[in-house]
Amino acid sequence: MKKGFWWFGALGLMLAALLLAAVPARAQSVDDKIKALEQELSSLKSQQIELKKEATAAAAALPTFSYRPGNGVNIEAADKSWGIRFSMEAHLRTMFESGQDQRGRTNGEVMLRRWRPEFYYCIDNCLYEIDMRFDMDGFGTGNAKNSTNTGGSSILQRGVVHFHLENLNPFLPTVDIGGDISTTFSLSRQGSSAVGTQMEYDFLSRNSGPNTGRAGWGYVFNWDDRSLSSIGIPGRIGRYQFSVASIGEGDDNLSSFTDRKDFNQYISVFPFSQLKNKWLQGLMFEFGAWFCNLDQRQQADNGCDRIRIQDNGDAGRQTLFDTGADSIGEGLFTTFIPGITWTFGPYRLRAMGTFIQAEDGNFTPPGNTAQKAGKKRGHDFLIGHDLFLWSPKGWLTGSVNTPGSIYVGTHFERTDVSCATPRCGPINGGQFHRGTYILREWDLWYFIAPRMSIGGSLLWYDASNLTTTVQRTLGIRHNGSPGQGG
Numbered sequence: 052m053k054k055g056f057w058w059f060g061a062l063g064l065m066l067a068a069l070l071l072a073a074v075p076a077r078a079q080s081v082d083d084k085i086k087a088l089e090q091e092l093s094s095l096k097s098q099q100i101e102l103k104k105e106a107t108a109a110a111a112a113l114p115t116f117s118y119r120p121g122n123g124v125n126i127e128a129a130d131k132s133w134g135i136r137f138s139m140e141a142h143l144r145t146m147f148e149s150g151q152d153q154r155g156r157t158n159g160e161v162m163l164r165r166w167r168p169e170f171y172y173c174i175d176n177c178l179y180e181i182d183m184r185f186d187m188d189g190f191g192t193g194n195a196k197n198s199t200n201t202g203g204s205s206i207l208q209r210g211v212v213h214f215h216l217e218n219l220n221p222f223l224p225t226v227d228i229g230g231d232i233s234t235t236f237s238l239s240r241q242g243s244s245a246v247g248t249q250m251e252y253d254f255l256s257r258n259s260g261p262n263t264g265r266a267g268w269g270y271v272f273n274w275d276d277r278s279l280s281s282i283g284i285p286g287r288i289g290r291y292q293f294s295v296a297s298i299g300e301g302d303d304n305l306s307s308f309t310d311r312k313d314f315n316q317y318i319s320v321f322p323f324s325q326l327k328n329k330w331l332q333g334l335m336f337e338f339g340a341w342f343c344n345l346d347q348r349q350q351a352d353n354g355c356d357r358i359r360i361q362d363n364g365d366a367g368r369q370t371l372f373d374t375g376a377d378s379i380g381e382g383l384f385t386t387f388i389p390g391i392t393w394t395f396g397p398y399r400l401r402a403m404g405t406f407i408q409a410e411d412g413n414f415t416p417p418g419n420t421a422q423k424a425g426k427k428r429g430h431d432f433l434i435g436h437d438l439f440l441w442s443p444k445g446w447l448t449g450s451v452n453t454p455g456s457i458y459v460g461t462h463f464e465r466t467d468v469s470c471a472t473p474r475c476g477p478i479n480g481g482q483f484h485r486g487t488y489i490l491r492e493w494d495l496w497y498f499i500a501p502r503m504s505i506g507g508s509l510l511w512y513d514a515s516n517l518t519t520t521v522q523r524t525l526g527i528r529h530n531g532s533p534g535q536g537g
Contacts, residue, residue, distance in 0.1 A: 120452055120501035123169065134173035140165050142188075148364050154524040155367020162365050163188040167208050178218050182229075184208035207231045207303045217275075227271035230304030234264035234271060234294050235317045236339035239390030239403040240433060248437050248460025248494035250508045251363045255405040255431040255466050259358045260386040261315070261341045267301020269294055278325075285326050289319035289335065298341060299354025309346040313354065316340050333394030343384040345409075347377075355384035358407070358427050358468055360488060363510060369521050371514055372486040374427055374470050374478050382410025397439035397447045401462070404432040425475030428468070435462030452501040460494040480518045482534045487515040513537075 117125045123138025142165035150156030166188040172181040186208035211229025227233075240256060241249045251257060271294040279286050294315050300307045317339040323331035343355035356379050360372040390403035407429045442449030442456040449456030469485035470478055478484060489512070496506030519531025527537035 120503075127173070131176040132174070134177065136169075136171040136173070138169040138171075140167040140169065142166075144365065146365060148367070150367065150369075150525040151523070156364070156524065156526075157366055160366065164365065169209075176218065178215055180213040180215065182209050182211045182213060184210075209233065210304065221277075224272040224274045227269070227273070230268050231302075232266045232269040232271060232294075232296055234261070234266060234269065234296055234298055234315050235290060235292050236261050236264050236315065236341065236386075237317075237337060237388045237390045237403055238319065238335075239337060239392045239401045239435075240388070240405075248458055248496060248508075249435060249462055250492060250494070250510065253403070253405060253431055253433045253464050253466070254360050254488060254490065255407060255429050255468070256386070256388055258360050259355075259407055259429060259468075260388070260405055261298050261339075261354075264298060264315070266294075266296035266298045267304055267307065269296025269298075271296065279320075279322070280325060284322055286320065286322040286324045289321055289337075290317065292317040297352075297354070298343070300352045305352070307352040309348070309351040309353075311344040311346045311351075313344055314342045330395065333392075333399075335392045335394075337390045337392075339386075339388040339390075341386040343386070345379055345382060345384050347381050353377075353379070355379060355386075355409070358409075358429055358470070360466060360468060360486070362512060363490075367524070369524060371488055371517060371521065372468050372479060374425075374475065378470075378475075378478070379409045379411060379427065381412035384409045397449060399437040401435040401437070402433065404430065406430045426471040427475075429466070431464055431466035433462060433464040436460060449498070451498060451504075454498055454500050456498040458494075458496040458498065458504070458506070460492075460496075462492050464490050466490075479516070480520070480533075482518055483516040485516070489513040 112129050114126050114128050117127075119125070123136050125134060125136045127134035142163070144162050144164045145159060146162065147158045148156045152158070167184055167186055169182075169184040171183075173179070174181075184207075186206050208231065209229070210231040211227050211233075214226040214228070216223035217225060236256065240253050241247050241251070252262065256262065271292060274288065274291045277288040277291075279288060292315070295312050296315065297307045298313050298315060300313075317337070319335055319337035321332075321335050323334055326332060343353065345353050345355055356377050358372070358374045358379075359370060361368045361370050385408055387406045388403060390401070392402075393400045409427045411426055437458065437460040439447065439449035440457045440459050441447070442453050444453070449458065451458075466488045467486075468488075471484070475484055479486075491511045492508055494506065494508045496504045498504045513536070515536040516534055517525075517527070517536055519528075519533055522528045522531040522535065522537060525537070528535070
């Protein structure tokens with residue numbers, strides 16, 4: 052019995068020793084697992100942070116997309132090393148004009164006055180900008196049946212590289228070089244086809260002057276938005292431009308076949324734009340000048356070889372006055388366009404004038420000998436008013452970027468042109484040598500979206516002299532009366 056007791060006692064001690072040995076071993080195993088889990092969790096967190104950093108970096112490296120009314124859709128690299136912008140200018144018209152439809156005075160036809168897709172490619176934060184636009188609005192100047200009345204075409208609207216040197220130094224200009232380029236002459240004569248009320252430019256600058264300022268090729272230097280505070284003037288220069296360009300010549304980068312270059316200069320000044328006086332802030336003075344160096348040789352393409360006035364129709368534009376093709380003699384043909392604009396809140400006043408004259412040296416009509424040209428002159432003036440009448444914000448509020456805005460406008464212009472006798476020859480069918488043309492216009496527009504409007508214009512003309520053909524075409528007189536107006 053005693054012996055069995057000791058056996059059981061020894062067995063109990065052995066079991067106790069085993070239990071005491073197992074508990075520390077088990078505890079050690081759990082701690083190791085916890086530490087292992089903690090290490091694994093820490094590793095996962097590090098990986099998650101790295102993945103998040105990589106995802107953020109990848110997102111930051113993706114191009115950005117933006118849209119601005121009037122400017123289009125812009126796609127730009129995150130580091131601004133490149134960018135591309137797409138835009139579209141669309142202007143649809145339905146005309147209702149007095150006169151004979153068989154002469155192009157049709158009613159109710161839809162025409163694309165402007166239908167111009169635009170593409171801009173930027174390199175190195177737009178230090179270099181490639182500008183490409185297409186003019187696809189060749190409406191109204193011809194039809195398929197009448198081959199003698201052709202001319203409507205879709206061509207290149209712009210092909211130019213802009214070097215934004217002002218990004219390197221604020222004193223440097225933007226330099227434009229291209230085969231289809233734009234120059235500036237006046238903002239007061241219309242404002243803008245996109246945001247102004249007026250239908251077209253004034254008669255004289257549109258028909259016998261630089262028109263839009265488009266050139267077949269050119270070199271243009273622009274200093275834009277430069278402060279005048281350094282010389283004590285509380286304002287800024289809107290733009291100063293100097294260019295050597297084939298203005299009105301060489302569509303689609305065609306050669307003008309002459310080494311005689313044309314020049315233009317333009318400046319606009321806002322002398323009080325930095326003042327807090329709201330009556331003076333919106334005052335702008337401008338002056339544009341075109342010096343067309345005429346080449347009388349038959350091969351040369353001149354943008355100033357005649358003085359011609361046409362109405363603002365599209366399919367059947369009527370010639371109201373014309374000295375004839377290649378009727379300007381050798382020498383300098385000059386156009387000066389001063390203007391003033393005053394903007395106060397929703398109202399804008401515009402006033403401008405155009406003054407043209409030809410040096411008129413010798414000229415040689417085809418098949419004839421050299422002779423003296425008649426003295427040719429032209430001048431006009433325009434006074435216009437634009438007013439945002441109403442918008443959802445109330446009366447006398449609104450903007451081109453505010454849907455629901457109602458925009459009204461009116462303008463008056465008078466144009467006088469002449470060609471001194473007797474050397475002007477039988478111009479205008481030999482019926483008259485001078486003319487006065489008055490235009491009154493009223494406009495009403497409603498903005499259905501930012502920079503997108505619908506509306507109409509009413510134009511009333513008064514002409515002192517018209518050819519008998521134009522009188523019949525316009526329905527003024529059935530048989531026409533030589534030299535009469537209407």
